[in-house]
Amino acid sequence: MPGRRGYLVALLLALIGAGGAAIFLLVRLPSLDEGLVRMVAPGEMAMALQPGRYTIFHEYRSVVDVRLVLSDDVSGLRVALSAAAGEPIALTGAAEARYSINGHAGVSVAAFDVDTPGRYTLAAAYRGRQGPEAVLAVGEGVIGKIFGLVLGTIAIAFAGIGGGIAVASVTYVKRRRAREAKP
Numbered sequence: 001m002p003g004r005r006g007y008l009v010a011l012l013l014a015l016i017g018a019g020g021a022a023i024f025l026l027v028r029l030p031s032l033d034e035g036l037v038r039m040v041a042p043g044e045m046a047m048a049l050q051p052g053r054y055t056i057f058h059e060y061r062s063v064v065d066v067r068l069v070l071s072d073d074v075s076g077l078r079v080a081l082s083a084a085a086g087e088p089i090a091l092t093g094a095a096e097a098r099y100s101i102n103g104h105a106g107v108s109v110a111a112f113d114v115d116t117p118g119r120y121t122l123a124a125a126y127r128g129r130q131g132p133e134a135v136l137a138v139g140e141g142v143i144g145k146i147f148g149l150v151l152g153t154i155a156i157a158f159a160g161i162g163g164g165i166a167v168a169s170v171t172y173v174k175r176r177r178a179r180e181a182k183p
Contacts, residue, residue, distance in 0.1 A: 091110040
């Protein structure tokens with residue numbers, strides 16, 4: 001009759017998968033917000049951008065210039081983007097993405113495409129009234145990074161845990177057949 005070592009191997013595979021997923025997540029998570037440029041609104045900020053797809057996030061919890069900025073309600077905040085020559089850049093809706101890392105928590109609010117490298121100005125103001133300070137963060141490929149992080153973590157976990165389940169199943173079937181085959 002086959003031994004119970006297969007169950008131990010299955011357990012080790014599952015633990016390696018879970019541990020590998022945790023390590024993958026912990027190593028990559030802190031760098032997720034690298035490359036995000038932050039500004040306090042109302043106000044404006046000039047940025048040097050390369051061609052690509054960018055997302056604008058409202059960080060409802062953020063630390064900027066060593067001060068905590070909390071802003072839940074930014075209704076009425078208008079955001080505009082323009083190229084160096086002043087021509088407006090179209091903002092579109094963004095795929096919903098949320099994050100909470102490194103003292104920053106945000107949600108995607110808009111997206112835009114840059115075709116030509118250069119200087120661009122992001123401006124934000126409340127229309128017709130004063131409003132609370134808010135932090136806007138702009139980054140390229142952030143949503144893709146978030147999805148890659150989530151999918152990579154899930155893939156590693158499923159590979160290890162799935163392998164462990166497969167080994168445990170094969171071990172169980174072999175042991176059961178060996179028991180049934182005994183006279």
